[in-house]
Amino acid sequence: xxxxxxxxxxLRLTLSYAGFLAVAGALLMAVVxxxxxxxxxxxxxxxxxxxPNRYLxxxxxxxxxxxxxxxxxxxxxxxxxxxxxxxxxxxxxxxxAARSAGSGALSHRIRMGGRQDEFxxxxxxxxxxxxxxxxxxxxxxxxxxxxxxxxxxxxAISRTLLDVAxxxxxxxxxxxxxxxxxxxxxxxxxxxxxxxxxxxxRGTFDRERVDLSLVAEEAAETLxxxxxxxxxxxxxxxxxxxxxxxxxxxxxxxxxxxxxAVVHNLPVGGTVTVRTEVAGxxxxxxxxxxxxxxxxxxxxxxxxxFQRGTERVRTDEHAGVGLGLAIVQSIVRAHDxxxxxxxxxxxxxxxxxxxxxxx
Numbered sequence: 001x002x003x004x005x006x007x008x009x010x011l012r013l014t015l016s017y018a019g020f021l022a023v024a025g026a027l028l029m030a031v032v033x034x035x036x037x038x039x040x041x042x043x044x045x046x047x048x049x050x051x052p053n054r055y056l057x058x059x060x061x062x063x064x065x066x067x068x069x070x071x072x073x074x075x076x077x078x079x080x081x082x083x084x085x086x087x088x089x090x091x092x093x094x095x096x097a098a099r100s101a102g103s104g105a106l107s108h109r110i111r112m113g114g115r116q117d118e119f120x121x122x123x124x125x126x127x128x129x130x131x132x133x134x135x136x137x138x139x140x141x142x143x144x145x146x147x148x149x150x151x152x153x154x155x156a157i158s159r160t161l162l163d164v165a166x167x168x169x170x171x172x173x174x175x176x177x178x179x180x181x182x183x184x185x186x187x188x189x190x191x192x193x194x195x196x197x198x199x200x201x202r203g204t205f206d207r208e209r210v211d212l213s214l215v216a217e218e219a220a221e222t223l224x225x226x227x228x229x230x231x232x233x234x235x236x237x238x239x240x241x242x243x244x245x246x247x248x249x250x251x252x253x254x255x256x257x258x259x260x261a262v263v264h265n266l267p268v269g270g271t272v273t274v275r276t277e278v279a280g281x282x283x284x285x286x287x288x289x290x291x292x293x294x295x296x297x298x299x300x301x302x303x304x305x306f307q308r309g310t311e312r313v314r315t316d317e318h319a320g321v322g323l324g325l326a327i328v329q330s331i332v333r334a335h336d337x338x339x340x341x342x343x344x345x346x347x348x349x350x351x352x353x354x355x356x357x358x359x
Contacts (some may be wrong), residue, residue, distance in 0.1 A: 009091075010084040017080030018073055025072040029065050050150035094126060106134040141303070154187035194323070205246040205334075211242040212250065212285050213276040219254040220274060227262050231269065234262070238276035241283035243355040245335040253331040254285060256324045257351055261289035265348070282337075283357040291348035295297060299341050299349070303329040328353070 007015075060204065093110055102106045112123040158180060163175050213236075220236045243250075254274070261272040270290045271329040277284050305326040325341075328351075332339045337355035344350060 010081065010088055013084035013087070014077060014080035017083065018076030021072045021076035022069065025069050029069070032061075032065075090123065094119070094123055097126065097130075101130055101133075106130055106137060114215065139304075151187070151190065154183045154190070155185045157200050161235055190323075207244045208242055208247060209251050210247045212243060212254070212283055212355070214239060214275050215247070215251050215254050216258075216274045216285060218251060219258050222255065223258050223262055226259070230265065232260070232262050232263060232265055233271045234274075235272070236274045237277075238274075238280070241276040241285070242358050243283040243335070244358050245355070249331045249334070253328050254287075254355070256328050257285070257287040257353070260324050261287050261349070261351075265289050265291045278357055279354070281357050282354045285353045285355075286350065288344070288350045289348045290344075290346075293345075293347045294343040294349060296343060299343050302341060303339065342348060 090112055093112065097110045108122045109127045111127065112120050114120060141233055142277055161176060161179055161183070165173075216236050216238075220234055224234060258272060259275060265272065272287065272289045275284075275286045275288075277286075303325045305323055329339050332353055332355070335355050337353060339350045340354075342350045342352075
């Protein structure tokens, strides 16, 4: 932004210091004149006939007062310039860091030392902001790279299938159509997931009263055939837990949680338990499932986009693209809630979603 040139803050502070000292000196001189010199008689004998008269005192006092005023002015300018420089030195470092960040160097930190004051507080807040911005930028770059890779995969498969069909005109057309349809469905599902993730990140949705217990029952009813197909016992328990938000997004959130719990489970005899409850001023949805043990260091990465986990990769018709829990986290964040993932000692995962409750 272009601005007209003006006086620097350091120069304005310097002039302020000098002006303050000059005004203080002038007031002091006025006090001396008003309360001392005016009571000295202005005659040839002076005070009591032995002291100098007012004329002599003024002639003696005026040059000294003028010299004192000049000294105060010069001292105010020099001392003010030095003090202003010392006071504004931290601001210079913060400005340099802001310009560095503006040029793309987000890894730079101020890390200003010394005791706590307003400048140190601003410096710490700026460092915290840079850390968050750097984290978000790195996350967006990883997301863009992974999304490009995931979107390119079905397109590459489709091109390979078409090249094979063109080279072998006598091939099975029905099988080709089925495989292309499966690849196309996967690409459409990925695109819809990306759009949903973008929508929930923006938070552009209408809020209404939603009962999470009804949402959990609807999600469980939708996924019951999948659970029965895999021999998984799916239970929904708990009471009403009302919150404010998008019913569509909250249904997608619970559906993703239940589907993950069903798909990433034991081959035989697994269980999935969905519980809704009110805890204080929050409405809670808790999804617990059996499964293989998870390494503690793997759990925090499961909410990253396109993160499937070494032991959680599926190769059947329900293989995902690693956006399930990322979408859940985005929806929870858009609804001002929290998402907690805790591995069970005997295997499986406990996922708890806490959302602000409503009366």
